[in-house]
Amino acid sequence: MSTINEETILAAAEGTSAQGAAPDISLAASAAAGAIGLSVPPTTDGADDGEIERELQQMEDAATTLQKEGMISESEATEKRDQVARTRKLFRDLSPAERAAIVQRRREIGRELMSRQLSGAAVVPAAVRLNHTRLKPLFEQWWPYLNRMSINMQRFGRSTFGAEDQAVVTDWFEKQIGDLESYVDEQLTVAKGFRDKTESKMLALGDIVFMPSVTKPSLDIEVEAYSRFSMRLLSLMLKFDKVMDNFDFLVWNGVRDQSDVDEETSRFLRKFHPVGVRGYMTHLRLMTTVRGR
Structure with missing residues (x-):
């Protein structure tokens, strides 16, 4: 719909x-x-x-x-x-x-x-530390609206969409986030495995191994999540931030080029984008019901 x-x-x-x-x-x-x-x-x-x-x-x-x-x-x-x-x-x-x-x-x-703060909402606080600057805009322009959308869908989803269409919307989000979780898990496993293999090989050859780290994160805040859905989205972003930590290691040690890393990051942003857009528009639709009460 x-x-x-x-x-x-x-x-x-x-x-x-x-x-x-x-x-x-x-x-x-x-x-x-x-x-x-x-x-x-x-x-x-x-x-x-x-x-x-x-x-x-x-x-x-x-x-x-x-x-x-x-x-x-x-x-x-x-x-x-x-x-x-x-x-x-x-x-x-x-x-x-x-x-x-x-x-x-x-x-x-x-x-x-x-x-x-949203009155009457049961929340779970969550620390959000994103090391990499390319993930900060993704978080700021989508997550706050998706977070608010998730609780308003529980409260006003049926009166906004009707029971049948609410189920269609919810199922779409569940499928998308499930696909994203599988993708990010795979990326983290591959990146971590490649890093470990590269590090072991370099140490065996007596090469200097650089261990880069981010000392000043692009974002370091605490937020209040309104739903399990919101927490899953946060987990996705934080996990891909870890993927990028492994990319940093590979670039520093000359194993991967920065352009290769940028391409991988853009692929994640493209995959997340439909969820952000649809969630944002659903948030707006729900707010017409909230404001009408």
């Missing part, structure tokens, strides 16, 4: 900058601008697989199907298709500077979300 609704699209189209210089796209547009898979520049380290474009296409196809089945009129179907077209144009017309500003603003709001 599509998690983009008409309200978020209209909000995106009508957003204006407080200073009048550039469009201040709504939170919904922020996610979509960073995810649309067309000819525009990427906004999240190239981690763009066209997730929102597929969401928009689903909306367009759904309008045609509903019209054929007589559930909506031709004018209503046309209006929905026009909304999709306006949204596509809006995102394509954004300049690289505007797109970068959108991502930065989403990160700022994400940090604000983490500083606010």
Whole structure:
């Protein structure tokens, strides 16, 4: 099912900058601008697989199907298709500077979300230490919203989506996070095994073995997680940070080139990106229910 609704699209189209210089796209547009898979520049380290474009296409196809089945009129179907077209144009017309500003603003709001406690929520505190700078933006622009989405899905998922569609959304997230966990576990096992093998071989040859470490992490904070789902996401990021620790060893000792490491990191970001986008859009959808109460 599509998690983009008409309200978020209209909000995106009508957003204006407080200073009048550039469009201040709504939170919904922020996610979509960073995810649309067309000819525009990427906004999240190239981690763009066209997730929102597929969401928009689903909306367009759904309008045609509903019209054929007589559930909506031709004018209503046309209006929905026009909304999709306006949204596509809006995102394509954004300049690289505007797109970068959108991502930065989403990160700022994400940090604000983490500083606010949610009344009545049972939480588990968690220490988040990320050594590597490429993982910090991933955490800040997605995890705070996914964390809030996870508790609101428990509280308001049925009234927002209906029982059947709530199950569809939940199952999608479960599959995605399961696939990510398997991928990261494999990456850590391979990287650690390669490092150990390389270290043993170098020591046997009498070579100097460098043992690099990060003394100043890119992020070192404590957060409150609202669900097991949130903790699993944190675990994924922290575990891949360990993968990158092993990459550091391999680069320092001349076994791997930095470009190879960057490629592996980008692959992880691309795999995580659909979860971030879908979770962010689901968060927005749930918030329409929260605010309406």
